Amino acid sequence: MLCLISDKTLARRASGSPGHFFGDAVREGCCQSTSPVIGWTGNSSRGMNSLLDAERLAVMQSVFSCSDDAAAALGAAVRELSVPAKGVVARQGDLAHHCWLVVDGVAQAQINGPDGQLILLASYGPGELFGSYPGPAALRTDFVAMGALTLFSIKTTVLADLARSNADVGHGLSVLLARQLDTLLDRMAARTTLSATGRVYAELLRLAGDSNRIEPPPVLSALALTVHTTRETASRAIANLVRRGIVRRTDAVLEITAPRLLAELIA
Template identity: 25%
Template sequence: MSDETLQGLKNIPYFSEVAETALAELASCATIKSYPKNSVIIREGDEGGALFIILSGKVQAYLSSANGRMVILSSQGPGSFFGELSLLDGEPRSASISALEPTVCSLVPRHVLKSWLRNHPDAAFSIIRSLTQRIRNLTENVRGLALSDVYGRLAKALHDMAVENEKGWIIQEKPTHQDLANIIGCSREMVSRLMKDLERGAYLSIERSSIHIHRKLPASW
């Protein structure tokens, strides 16, 4: 199993400059765990216990309230990791993580990671770079929530999910309207209305499993 973890660590862009011998040392202390689709891997407020390295599958980080409202912070797949914040500051988990599809993770215990980082400061800088990028992403999300209207936030979310092809842009894995509402912080009904308006305006078309964006979405609606 350590070989699988080692490959997972090597696939993380932020660890590209860390020596393979150092990564192998960390991988040898990890355990593998599988999670079914829709299972909760980490709950907000839990005590930090391990670093999770995604070997396969996809997860989402989110915040939720007592009345069931949810805000999605990010989604991650292979080549990424999560759970490092609580390990570094000793505080409870700051967000929940759930599996969007069957997911396999490699778990590195907290005491192992802390000792490893002391012995390999170059790896510590790699994690700092990762945290810096996540802070920048969260800053952009806050900017959107504070300075953009609902349509502007929806247009940005669709743009961020889409990849360009010969006919325009496509979102391969169609999110539900509730997913989009959770990402941009509004009601599902508002998303449904705006998506229907964009479809009527021939800006996009919605297929069974994908969304095709035919031309640049307007700046305002």
């Protein structure tokens, strides 16, 4: 029997759930900016659903690296929010009056191209912020959870006011945004300079990091989406690498045996 899944279904699915890989991957990736990551990086192993006030403050402090009272002010303005896997935080076209701060999990900004194709624009990991900031605005993307997601939501106006009145908040915000700008520029550069296979290769290197291993091995359909290509292309690209002995792949791990060579191939 043939495979009848339309790409649309696949796309919708792949951005969701089950592989733990994707979550980890994106979480790892979303903060690969030049500046070091803030000390705190979400903690999905905690079993509880709601954060204690103290934790909330700690979160604020580590995200904004701010004083106690600033954290308190933020904590008070914030509302905790849980979104199930595949849940939609906000829809394209909505007039948003909020920002969302990712506490745990990963949120993705995606667009449905006119042909129904789903396109990934950005992903937000723990400590990152999305929504409408300088003022309320219509959203140009959907924001969906790709795994269980816990957020802090805060009114745009309140956040702006806080930023204006409290230096720590403003500064923290600017750092947050600068980092996002940075990674977005990277992604943009990759998308426009590299060929489809090149983007796949680059993503492999990024996911592998210094250890040159991806464990568990990546789900190709998901990887394809993040670099804006098709599973077929990704599959072919990687098959090529395996054939040439540049990467080795087992059920448990994908290992890059010749990272230098792979890096050369990208250019």
